[in-house]
Amino acid sequence: MGTGDPNGMGMAHALASSMGGIKTAGDLVARMQLNEKMRLTEAKQYVADKLGVSVFDLSDSTVMRTVREELDIGVVTAVPGLAKGLEAKARIAALLGIRINSVERLKAKTGLGALAH
Amino acid sequence: MSSIVTRMGDGGTVQMTRDEIRREIVEGSEAAAVKAKVPVLGENEVDYLVDMFCCPSRVWGVERGHEAVMTKDGGTNTLISSRLSSGIAAPIGRETAVRLFERAFAFDSMEVGHIDYSVKPSKFIVSVEQEHMELLQHTTVFPLFYGFMPNLGLYYRPDGQFENPSDLLPLGRIDEARRTQEEALEACHDDVVWQSRMFAETGCDGINYDTVASTGDAEFLATLRATETISSTTDMPVEVSMAAEMVLGFHGELEYKGTRLAGLWPHQQMKVVEQAGAAIFGPVVNNNSKKSCAWNVARAVTFVKACTADAAIPIHPNVGNGVGGVPMFEVSPMDMVSRASAAMIEIGKADGL
Numbered sequence: 001m002g003t004g005d006p007n008g009m010g011m012a013h014a015l016a017s018s019m020g021g022i023k024t025a026g027d028l029v030a031r032m033q034l035n036e037k038m039r040l041t042e043a044k045q046y047v048a049d050k051l052g053v054s055v056f057d058l059s060d061s062t063v064m065r066t067v068r069e070e071l072d073i074g075v076v077t078a079v080p081g082l083a084k085g086l087e088a089k090a091r092i093a094a095l096l097g098i099r100i101n102s103v104e105r106l107k108a109k110t111g112l113g114a115l116a117h
Numbered sequence: 118m119s120s121i122v123t124r125m126g127d128g129g130t131v132q133m134t135r136d137e138i139r140r141e142i143v144e145g146s147e148a149a150a151v152k153a154k155v156p157v158l159g160e161n162e163v164d165y166l167v168d169m170f171c172c173p174s175r176v177w178g179v180e181r182g183h184e185a186v187m188t189k190d191g192g193t194n195t196l197i198s199s200r201l202s203s204g205i206a207a208p209i210g211r212e213t214a215v216r217l218f219e220r221a222f223a224f225d226s227m228e229v230g231h232i233d234y235s236v237k238p239s240k241f242i243v244s245v246e247q248e249h250m251e252l253l254q255h256t257t258v259f260p261l262f263y264g265f266m267p268n269l270g271l272y273y274r275p276d277g278q279f280e281n282p283s284d285l286l287p288l289g290r291i292d293e294a295r296r297t298q299e300e301a302l303e304a305c306h307d308d309v310v311w312q313s314r315m316f317a318e319t320g321c322d323g324i325n326y327d328t329v330a331s332t333g334d335a336e337f338l339a340t341l342r343a344t345e346t347i348s349s350t351t352d353m354p355v356e357v358s359m360a361a362e363m364v365l366g367f368h369g370e371l372e373y374k375g376t377r378l379a380g381l382w383p384h385q386q387m388k389v390v391e392q393a394g395a396a397i398f399g400p401v402v403n404n405n406s407k408k409s410c411a412w413n414v415a416r417a418v419t420f421v422k423a424c425t426a427d428a429a430i431p432i433h434p435n436v437g438n439g440v441g442g443v444p445m446f447e448v449s450p451m452d453m454v455s456r457a458s459a460a461m462i463e464i465g466k467a468d469g470l
Contacts, residue, residue, distance in 0.1 A: 004449040005205065008448055011451075021226075022259055030260050033396070
């Protein structure tokens with residue numbers, strides 16, 4: 001994206017073409033692009049397979065809200081008891097089979113090693 | 118013949134007929150094809166853009182299921198900075214701003230960055246920057262980049278210690294202009310690598326080198342070398358986002374792995390960025406504010422399509438003010454931003470923005 005007022009630029013792109021972040025599976029597809037250099041189609045398919053949903057469902061907030069809660073990988077609304085922040089990322093790393101730097105740092109700091117899921 | 122309300126590249130409203138819009142789109146695509154020696158858009162792609170620009174709807178979007186990943190340069194500056202970043206100076210801290218981008222705006226990823234955004238000033242306050250990154254990594258779920266501009270220009274006088282090539286070149290002192298760029302790029306490279314390494318320790322998900330080659334081929338070379346170092350020696354992926362559609366040859370003779378950097382177009386820049394080991398490439402296509410948005414969007418997606426057609430890594434074109442078909446105006450019109458956004462994905466085949 002680029003510079004622009006938050007309503008005219010950020011929100012316009014978010015509405016027109018964004019996957020939807022943790023409201024859907026946007027953060028997960030972004031991680032596969034970043035970590036594994038996957039192009040969009042490959043990254044979506046990988047995440048869909050791991051989540052057990054269709055590629056089409058990945059951007060559907062009505063599907064992903066439930067999926068994310070069931071998998072306990074962080075949801076967009078504030079729900080007591082569900083995994084937050086680093087907790088959710090530890091579960092995402094295990095689910096997607098990827099390395100997340102902050103999770104690795106948590107392991108190193110705490111000596112927990114493989115976290116319970 | 119019915120008239121269609123659309124915009125010029127400066128954001129001003131203009132009326133055109135459907136035939137005029139089609140002509141603008143064809144000519145915009147041809148303008149890119151001639152410049153970069155890449156294919157023009159096909160008939161179906163032109164038809165899509167004509168329908169898009171002729172549709173009276175205020176907002177356009179991609180087809181359901183075609184959504185792409187958003188990465189954000191400039192960090193949270195649009196919320197907390199001033200008009201220098203089209204910012205609104207919201208009375209909130211950076212951590213709150215990042216949380217809002219995750220929760221309220223549902224962004225796919227976000228970036229932490231110094232409000233000045235150049236590596237040279239931000240390195241002096243790196244401990245503050247690291248602390249913010251570490252704290253945010255505890256509370257957020259989406260990927261968090263740290264971002265900055267290499268901005269080689271700050272290394273030249275009067276801001277920096279190296280002679281300014283812009284002073285030397287008009288005097289015909291070509292060799293001296295080249296030497297000072299070669300020396301400055303080493304200092305810039307060292308800062309970029311040092312600053313990046315500081316974030317590899319914080320749990321940062323990626324580093325974004327933004328507005329790359331703003332001062333031409335020397336800055337591009339410094340960034341490519343830094344990308345190679347960070348990609349190969351840390352677990353932190355690198356995104357390289359450009360400043361303009363063509364790499365200016367301020368030096369003119371610099372090469373990266375046998376490729377002369379001056380004069381490279383987006384699809385050629387992508388190749389050297391891939392070679393350097395980057396995870397994501399962000400091409401830029403400049404706007405012509407005297408041409409229509411239809412012309413500018415068609416030109417931009419033609420450049421980007423040539424880039425995505427041959428890429429092995431994800432391509433996230435820049436679509437901010439004055440680039441990627443978005444009008445050059447401080448306050449962005451949603452009707453044109455949403456059209457540029459969708460066209461980049463549907464026609465340009467971008468992996469994200």
